[in-house]
Amino acid sequence: MAITSSICAIVLEQTERTRQSSKADIERLIDQTQLKIASLRSQIERERAIAAALRYIISPVRALPVELLAEIFVLAIRDRTHITDVLRLSQVCSDWRQVAHATPRLWTGLIRVNLDNESGSLKEAYADGLKAWLARSLPHPVPISFMACPPKDTYCRILAEILKTSPRWGSADLRYAPLWLINRVAECRLDNLEELSLGTIGPNTSHLDPLCFTGAPRLRKLGVKFHSNDPQILMPWAQLTDITIDSSSHDIALDILVQCTDLIRASLCIPGWHELPEAERDIHVLSRLRTLSFALFGSAGKVSPFFDCISAPALEELCLHFDDMENDVDWKAAHLPTFQVRAPHLARLDLRYATLRGDDLIDVLHYAPALTHLKLFCCWDCFDDIAVGALHYKEGVRPLVPHLHNLILEHTGEMFTPGVLADMITSRWAGAELATPPAVAHWTLVRVKDDHTKHFADVMEVLHRKGLPIELLNRSGNNQFAPAPSNS
Known part of the structure; x- marks a missing residue:
């Protein structure tokens, strides 16, 4: 009711004011009023911005020390969305952007590198962004994963920017990398590389020069998948503490395993033996091995050559997985209890799709007193x-x-x-x-x-x-x- 009365009063007031005015005069008055409204709106928005700025100045988050704010940023970053999370934090305000850019740990998440065949401004922008991202992570190690890669070794600015940072790589995932890229990486300095993943190299490449990663002084964890016709791989085997081997050749896998004398964890996925070897292998002691995961695949069911050649006196956890076996494992001839005698501290046993019988299980448990x-x-x-x-x-x-x-x-x-x-x-x-x-x-x-x-x-x-x-x-x-x- 009050608003209606006010409008009526204004109408009466403006009617009296414009009694002697023409239509054109009234239209000019309307334009002047609209300009006043726009000016007032602009002033209101400015006052609102001033109020928001004053609230920000006295807000508790502004009183936080920069070091504490940086720690909060680090805790807010999730592994799977770290790139999006970091960019959002750095775009809240100029102060937060300065803190984010001055906190290298925010920029050390996994970088998935795409070396596809895109060209033009999009590829250049990607290279520029990658270069800036890597620069902000200095001096910390960074994890690198190569995803889409061209089949041939051609110049790529993206790759050039990435390879410049190879001394800072903490981990490198080359499971989907072609042979030429693996060779390029092997030629780089890998001063901080602690973890490396390699996939299958490719068919009919055994005649090529060995892949050499012996110049990685801090390498400790290796995942490798290979066939018998892949090129030879040279690694600092004796310094590895964690290895995952997926191979179509049980002999190559065992040859690698026995060289890794400092292992704490080992995971093998290999085919079984159709026939027992004529010559028995020497028993190799893996004195620090705590966890062993052993998986078989294929149709061959003999496993004693593996259990007969390994001694693990510190072993605590044993996982035996036979999900991908086509035939049953010959448990009576597996010599697992003999292996257990050399692993007296076994505390955890995980059996999957094992075809042993009840009396076989009793034998296994009898030799696992811990x-x-x-x-x-x-x-x-x-x-x-x-x-x-x-x-x-x-x-x-x-x-x-x-x-x-x-x-x-x-x-x-x-x-x-x-x-x-x-x-x-x-x-x-x-x-x-x-x-x-x-x-x-x-x-x-x-x-x-x-x-x-x-x-x-x-x-x-x-x-x-x-x-x-x-x-x-x-x-x-x-x-x-x-x-x-x-x-x-």
């Missing part, structure tokens, strides 16, 4: 009533794997009786609770993923209510009980 973690995945035949019964705790009888406290069973088939498994879990739970000192370790996690009988689920629910960290998962991965403690 075992704390056991995982069986798609091991259809080994977890039968005999193996489950061997794990059953009986008072006055020395238990098998007394330190076992973490048991994961996923898709282990129907060779065991659910009631026998429930009794075994219960016996070890009671043995840990009642005996002084405990004859077996307290369970920290029992996870069973498969279909369950009602009796088995009922028994486990009773133990769960008493504190047993049990997870019963159906085939969809849904847990029947509340989550177990995360101390696995």
Whole structure:
């Protein structure tokens, strides 16, 4: 009502004011009023900007020391989106841009280099941006990954800018790089290179000169995938501590492995042997090896040449994966227990698609007295009533794997009786609770993923209510009980 009255009053006022004015005079008055409105709007926007600037001046973030703001920036960067995150931070305001540009750690995320065949201003802009990015990361090491690459060695400014920084590379991913690019990188200074990944070189290249990376004094981690007809690779094998080998030749893979005398972690994916070698290999001691992952593929099922030639006295974790095997592994002749004698501290065992039987599993566990973690995945035949019964705790009888406290069973088939498994879990739970000192370790996690009988689920629910960290998962991965403690 007040607004309507005000408008009416203004209309009366302007009517009286323009009583003697022509239409043209009134239109000039309208133009003058519009100019005043524009001027007032501009003044309002300026006053709003002044208010915003004053609020910024007294804002808490402006009072932060530059060093603390830089640390906040570093924590705000996510690995997968680090480029977008850094650019957004640097575009908030000029002060933040100065802090971002003066914080080299913000610019040390993974750089995926595209050496495709684009030309013109777009490629030049990419090269300029890459050069500026690398300059802001000084003096820190940077990780480099080569993605799209031309098939031939032609001059490329992008590559030239990248190769200039090779002494600062902390890691280099060359899995998708052609041979000419790998050769170019091998010729560079690699003073800070600690991690290197190489893919398959290409068919019929074994006659070419060796690829030489012996000039990388800090190289510790290597991932390499090769065939028997790839060129020879020269590496500072003895200084490596982490190696992943994926090879179609088990002999080349073993030749490499035994040269890596300082290994802490090793992962091999090789074919098995069709026939046993006529001459046995010498036993090579990998005295620092803690984790070993061994995967087989193909149709050959003999593995004893591997287990017979390696000694790992410090080994703590062993993963045996046979997902890609076409035939069964000959476990009776695998000599795994003999290998275990040379690895007395084995604490974690992970078996996937292993075709061993129940008595084979008992032999493996018998030679793993320090075992704390056991995982069986798609091991259809080994977890039968005999193996489950061997794990059953009986008072006055020395238990098998007394330190076992973490048991994961996923898709282990129907060779065991659910009631026998429930009794075994219960016996070890009671043995840990009642005996002084405990004859077996307290369970920290029992996870069973498969279909369950009602009796088995009922028994486990009773133990769960008493504190047993049990997870019963159906085939969809849904847990029947509340989550177990995360101390696995």
